[in-house]
Amino acid sequence: MARRSVLYFILLNALINKGQACFCDHYAWTQWTSCSKTCNSGTQSRHRQIVVDKYYQENFCEQICSKQETRECNWQRCPINCLLGDFGPWSDCDPCIEKQSKVRSVLRPSQFGGQPCTAPLVAFQPCIPSKLC
Structure with a gap:
């Protein structure tokens, strides 16, 4: 691959020294295409139409003038929304407050601007105790 690059450089140098070039x-x-992704690094490309004439072919311009370019876009991280687990079982009835509770946990916290966890992690309901306080 390095040898090919050296040959292109020599060819380009020879063309410039002759007062000629490919004038890419x-x-x-064309305009850049839409990005292939909205986040987490997509790609976009653009093209150009090149007139392939005798001069272009004889001077190996196809090796010098690229017809397509590609670049990265939307490299920022995608938002990750909070994810809550299911509630566990109800606890025994607390005779002092006459309530029982159940708990759930955060399985995945929000990141990169995702929706935060807003639902409660603990739920309560009234109950009839089987013991005295």
Whole structure:
């Protein structure tokens, strides 16, 4: 691969020394395409139409003038929303407050601007105790 790059450089140098070049910048690029992803690093590309004439072929311009470019886009992290687990079983009835509770945990906290956990982690309901306080 390095040898090929050296050959391209020698060819380009020879063309410039002859007062000729491929003038790649004379060929306009299209607009960049939409990014392939909205986050977590997508790609977009653009193209250009190059007139392939005798000069272009004889001077190996296809090796110098690229017809397509690609770049990364939307490299920021995707938002991750909070995820709560299911509630566990109801606890025994607390005779002092006449309530029982159940608990759940946060399985995945929100990150990168995702929706936070807003639902309660503990639920209560009234109960009739089987023991005295």
